[in-house]
Amino acid sequence: MFDYRYNNFYEIVKEHATKRPKSVAYFIDERKITFHRLLLKIDTLARFMELMGVQKEEKVAIIMANSLEFIITLLAAQKLGAIPVPINNFLKEDEITFILNDSDAKLLAASAKYAKELRNVLETTNVQKIVWEGEYQGLDENNIAFSEILESLESHEKLNQHVDIDDTAVIIYTSGTTGKPKGAMLSYRNIFSNILGVERLLTITPKDRFIVYLPMFHSFTLTVTVLMPLYFGSPVVIIRSIMPFSNIIKQLLLKRVTIFTGVPDVYNALSKAKLPWYFHWFNKVKYYVSGAAALPEDTLKRFQSKFKKGKLLEGYGLSECSPVVAVNLPNKQKPKSVGPALPGVEVKIVDEDMVELSRGEVGEIIVKGDNVMQGYWKRPEATAETIVNGWLKTGDLGYMDDEGFIYIVDRKKDLIISKGINIYPREIEEVLMNNPHIKAAAVIGIKDEKSGEVPVAYVELEDGEKISENEIKRYLKEHLANFKVPRSVYIVDELPKNATGKVLKRVLKERLQKEKE
Numbered sequence: 001m002f003d004y005r006y007n008n009f010y011e012i013v014k015e016h017a018t019k020r021p022k023s024v025a026y027f028i029d030e031r032k033i034t035f036h037r038l039l040l041k042i043d044t045l046a047r048f049m050e051l052m053g054v055q056k057e058e059k060v061a062i063i064m065a066n067s068l069e070f071i072i073t074l075l076a077a078q079k080l081g082a083i084p085v086p087i088n089n090f091l092k093e094d095e096i097t098f099i100l101n102d103s104d105a106k107l108l109a110a111s112a113k114y115a116k117e118l119r120n121v122l123e124t125t126n127v128q129k130i131v132w133e134g135e136y137q138g139l140d141e142n143n144i145a146f147s148e149i150l151e152s153l154e155s156h157e158k159l160n161q162h163v164d165i166d167d168t169a170v171i172i173y174t175s176g177t178t179g180k181p182k183g184a185m186l187s188y189r190n191i192f193s194n195i196l197g198v199e200r201l202l203t204i205t206p207k208d209r210f211i212v213y214l215p216m217f218h219s220f221t222l223t224v225t226v227l228m229p230l231y232f233g234s235p236v237v238i239i240r241s242i243m244p245f246s247n248i249i250k251q252l253l254l255k256r257v258t259i260f261t262g263v264p265d266v267y268n269a270l271s272k273a274k275l276p277w278y279f280h281w282f283n284k285v286k287y288y289v290s291g292a293a294a295l296p297e298d299t300l301k302r303f304q305s306k307f308k309k310g311k312l313l314e315g316y317g318l319s320e321c322s323p324v325v326a327v328n329l330p331n332k333q334k335p336k337s338v339g340p341a342l343p344g345v346e347v348k349i350v351d352e353d354m355v356e357l358s359r360g361e362v363g364e365i366i367v368k369g370d371n372v373m374q375g376y377w378k379r380p381e382a383t384a385e386t387i388v389n390g391w392l393k394t395g396d397l398g399y400m401d402d403e404g405f406i407y408i409v410d411r412k413k414d415l416i417i418s419k420g421i422n423i424y425p426r427e428i429e430e431v432l433m434n435n436p437h438i439k440a441a442a443v444i445g446i447k448d449e450k451s452g453e454v455p456v457a458y459v460e461l462e463d464g465e466k467i468s469e470n471e472i473k474r475y476l477k478e479h480l481a482n483f484k485v486p487r488s489v490y491i492v493d494e495l496p497k498n499a500t501g502k503v504l505k506r507v508l509k510e511r512l513q514k515e516k517e
Helices: 009-019 037-049 067-079 093-103 148-153 188-201 219-232 245-254 262-272 297-306 380-386 425-433 469-480 505-516
Strands: 024-028 032-033 057-064 083-086 107-111 129-133 143-145 170-174 181-187 210-212 237-239 259-262 287-292 311-317 324-328 344-352 363-369 391-400 404-410 416-418 422-423 438-448 452-461 488-492
Touching: 009 037, 009 067, 009 262, 024 037, 024 067, 032 037, 037 067, 037 148, 057 093, 067 083, 067 107, 067 129, 093 170, 093 181, 107 404, 129 148, 129 287, 143 148, 148 452, 170 188, 170 219, 181 188, 188 219, 188 324, 210 219, 210 245, 219 237, 219 259, 259 262, 262 287, 262 297, 297 311, 297 344, 324 344, 344 391, 380 391, 416 438, 416 452, 422 425, 425 438, 425 469, 438 505, 452 469
Parallel strands: 024 237, 057 083, 057 107, 083 170, 107 129, 129 143, 210 237, 259 287, 287 311, 452 488
Antiparallel strands: 024 032, 170 181, 311 324, 344 363, 363 391, 391 404, 416 422, 438 452
16 A cells, blocks of 8 residues: 555654755754754763663653654654653653653653653652653753763664564553553554545645644654654744743744644634734645544534634544544535545444444444554553454544545543543542442543633542541542543432442433533
8 A cells, every 4th residue: 555665754754864964853842953964862861871771672661841842852762772760740650650660661751741740750650760851950970961971972873673563662550441542552654644544635745844732642742743744844833831821822823833723722822813914924834634523513513614724624543542533624625524534544433243333323433554552561451352354433423425535423431532642431430439438439420611621520439438528639639630530520429330339431421411501
């Protein structure tokens, strides 16, 4: 299907640095980083990693805010054939510790702003050294400043390990139905297939400019705004934080960005925002790409009526598919559809027995192609359940029309998507059940205009126990990332259950809906 010209992303950086060394790879703050400088920094950090004993297939964890250092760490690890493990930097200490231990990471690259969550890492995990980006107080032989490494070592190009296209490029942790995160192993072929599929649909050249402000640890951001621009040789404007959003608009105009990616709530905000009068004069964006969650139809309509120059293209995907499965076409879009399958990707709609359904019938979406992950790290049983005869079961319900356009109907699993981030109710329920006051718990997702969905918890207390809703929320905040903490907690006398004792979440959703009416 595709002519895979490269084995890995380090090869691409090296080629750009040789053929066009003075071309800009990144804009960050007021600095420009050329491909030549980028290669030197990658080679230098790779040399440090080698001296620290990092070998092929070993894991290098990354907990960083958006930064040049994030990208350098990712590519330096890949140069050695090591496997980067980007970790959600909104997670709390317990959650981070689990992923570090599960991934077997020996080296961690981290932003100093997350020092509190990482204070016990050297004692509670197998991590032996931490490389700190930013101002970290407490540097020693095991806590090393990123800046010192780049200043004290020379780059060493010749240590390049052979890295094959079917080697694991990255492990992305995604929550599973058990509540514990699972590491989706993506190969270079997986990610390149996504990029080459996009290349067939969109016109992207080194003259284009991307902007990255969404968290780099997210699979959507990582593929579409970190790795894909490298392939095309397109510069990227790095924004450290989504707030203030006015800075993103400012940089979009000043740096003449042509490809903008966002999640639905960003496009919702833009469609309602008061923009400066000169915005449309200087705006150069030709493609607005929406991913990570479903785009509401009214948001799409408002946005398109306000931003007439560029095309808003909604896509659909999941981390296990590197992540893009489908995307709307620039010259043909259909309301409520996420578009046809990406070139190189096969999609079917099937019933419970994996038998393909007729067009228009609702069933589970399954995916096949070079974009489908290698499997879950150390989870052979979960891998076998998810990938059957090469087909990946997404757990999403949808249908396909006669032209192959895909429509997402609902989630087969209990997945909640809030601001583009996956939240699994069972993970929250397990934390609630660890509280001695609580007898039973159920978490459901409810629609929210700003976030798409938010979690809500129902709890049944142990006989004679007393605890308030606010106390429960405070307890949850100690053990979960803020985005996972339920918007509301309701204490009930008894949760609705079926004959086998399973909580009927459908009844809870109906009850909440009636109370709102």
